[in-house]
Amino acid sequence: MSEFLKSNKALDEVIRNSTSVAEMREAMLTTLAAQGVVVRDRQDAYDVRLTSSQQPAPSPPAASAEPVDHNRVSRFIYPVNHGNDRYEIFGADEAELAEKERQIRALFAR
Numbered sequence: 001m002s003e004f005l006k007s008n009k010a011l012d013e014v015i016r017n018s019t020s021v022a023e024m025r026e027a028m029l030t031t032l033a034a035q036g037v038v039v040r041d042r043q044d045a046y047d048v049r050l051t052s053s054q055q056p057a058p059s060p061p062a063a064s065a066e067p068v069d070h071n072r073v074s075r076f077i078y079p080v081n082h083g084n085d086r087y088e089i090f091g092a093d094e095a096e097l098a099e100k101e102r103q104i105r106a107l108f109a110r
Contacts, residue, residue: 079108
């Protein structure tokens with residue numbers, strides 16, 4: 001199982017003894033409900049909810065910890081008379097890409 005919902009010996013045992021997918025699902029949900037991990041709705045067999053004690057604490061947003069990527073746009077360049085050579089350039093905007101492409105094409109024009 002995932003980090004969100006850990007497996008245990010009782011759950012492993014009911015999974016091992018199941019002979020079909022439907023039986024395995026029912027046995028798992030029954031075991032988890034008996035352990036207090038999930039709450040099942042009696043009217044809808046597919047309405048299963050984790051109990052509040054099993055839900056993880058909200059984590060802080062990770063966006064502020066990630067570095068800012070200034071190379072947001074990219075372009076492929078195929079210089080003339082160089083076969084199937086391909087170069088990929090990256091930049092912050094289209095103007096920066098145009099300048100880099102101009103410089104690369106000037107190198108190959110010599």
